[in-house]
Amino acid sequence: MAASRRRTTRLALAVLLTGALLAGIVGTAGTANATTGANAPVGASAASGLDDINEDIRSARYVINRFWATHWPDFFPGRYSPPRVLGGYDGARGDTPTCRGYPLPDDNALYCWPPYDFVAWDVDLMRMGYRQGDAWVYLIIAHEWGHAVQARIPQRLLSRQLELQADCLAGATLFGAAEDGILFFETGDTEEIAAALRAHADDTPWTDVSDHGTAAQRLGAFNRGARQGVGGCFA
Numbered sequence: 001m002a003a004s005r006r007r008t009t010r011l012a013l014a015v016l017l018t019g020a021l022l023a024g025i026v027g028t029a030g031t032a033n034a035t036t037g038a039n040a041p042v043g044a045s046a047a048s049g050l051d052d053i054n055e056d057i058r059s060a061r062y063v064i065n066r067f068w069a070t071h072w073p074d075f076f077p078g079r080y081s082p083p084r085v086l087g088g089y090d091g092a093r094g095d096t097p098t099c100r101g102y103p104l105p106d107d108n109a110l111y112c113w114p115p116y117d118f119v120a121w122d123v124d125l126m127r128m129g130y131r132q133g134d135a136w137v138y139l140i141i142a143h144e145w146g147h148a149v150q151a152r153i154p155q156r157l158l159s160r161q162l163e164l165q166a167d168c169l170a171g172a173t174l175f176g177a178a179e180d181g182i183l184f185f186e187t188g189d190t191e192e193i194a195a196a197l198r199a200h201a202d203d204t205p206w207t208d209v210s211d212h213g214t215a216a217q218r219l220g221a222f223n224r225g226a227r228q229g230v231g232g233c234f235a
Helices: 002-006 053-075 123-130 135-152 162-180 189-199 215-228 230-234
Strands: 084-089 109-112 118-122
Touching (some): 053 084, 123 135, 162 215, 162 230, 215 230
């Protein structure tokens, strides 16, 4: 995590505009010069070829954790504590780690709810998405971290649409981090995020707590968090 604070990576995540949800995604351009030092903004660019997926994962973990550590008192009671990050695993192997006694799923990512309290992702899933752009790893980790947030807040704030609420929290986290100056906006990441949400959406609308929702529902949830912030995910 300390290395992520000193190294300059370039990620850009832009707001998904409401009017573009069904008609196509409109990217927003933005440029910024990174500064060095312990408080330097973190960013990334897949085009640069300078940083590999592991560095982007470390940067994403730093950005997301710093956002919640900074803003937790703004929204919730008690003290913030981050989940344990189990990290990458190979779901195709026989020695896959477990959550509640079940092997972690192949080609997927998850948050294992308390008392286990960890975030993990299949390495093949991350590599597959990373080929489309580095915004992928930030979205995946922010979504699963959103579930960790759900596990730490009063139950009355939880939506039955847990997955869509986690999408909303992911949008609030990434856009909020950009407002804090620890994440950069660049052209292209909007499209990457939208493509990822569409690719991993359900074919039918949300009906059950385990459902992720349709592409339009997932895009709408992410966009609500990006536009309205954390509070918009509990309205």
